[in-house]
Amino acid sequence: MNYNIEPAKRSIFPFNFKLKNFNIMTKEDEIKNELIKIKKDIDLVYHRFENTTEKELIDSCIYEMKALQARYEYYLKKAKEYNSPEIKELKESS
Numbered sequence: 001m002n003y004n005i006e007p008a009k010r011s012i013f014p015f016n017f018k019l020k021n022f023n024i025m026t027k028e029d030e031i032k033n034e035l036i037k038i039k040k041d042i043d044l045v046y047h048r049f050e051n052t053t054e055k056e057l058i059d060s061c062i063y064e065m066k067a068l069q070a071r072y073e074y075y076l077k078k079a080k081e082y083n084s085p086e087i088k089e090l091k092e093s094s
Contacts, residue, residue: 028082031075038072 025033045068049061 028079031079031082035072035075035079038068038075042068042072 042065045061045064049058049065052058052061
């Protein structure tokens with residue numbers, strides 16, 4: 001559990017523990033956020049690839065794009081398990 005520790009007011013114990021209110025993310029939300037993040041990363045690597053002239057950097061961009069594409073495909077497979085309309089929209093826009 002996550003606790004917020006604050007100094008105690010007139011208490012025997014030096015600290016009071018209060019629960020923090022966190023927004024609980026569902027698995028679908030986590031997958032959706034990861035897909036969005038990977039899409040942004042792919043766009044950044046593609047932009048870097050377009051503007052690079054050094055052979056070694058071009059090779060690194062290619063490897064990075066392939067790795068990101070593999071991660072993206074993995075999360076798309078995971079998204080199919082949930083059949084969420086939001087994730088379907090992401091899949092169609094890719």
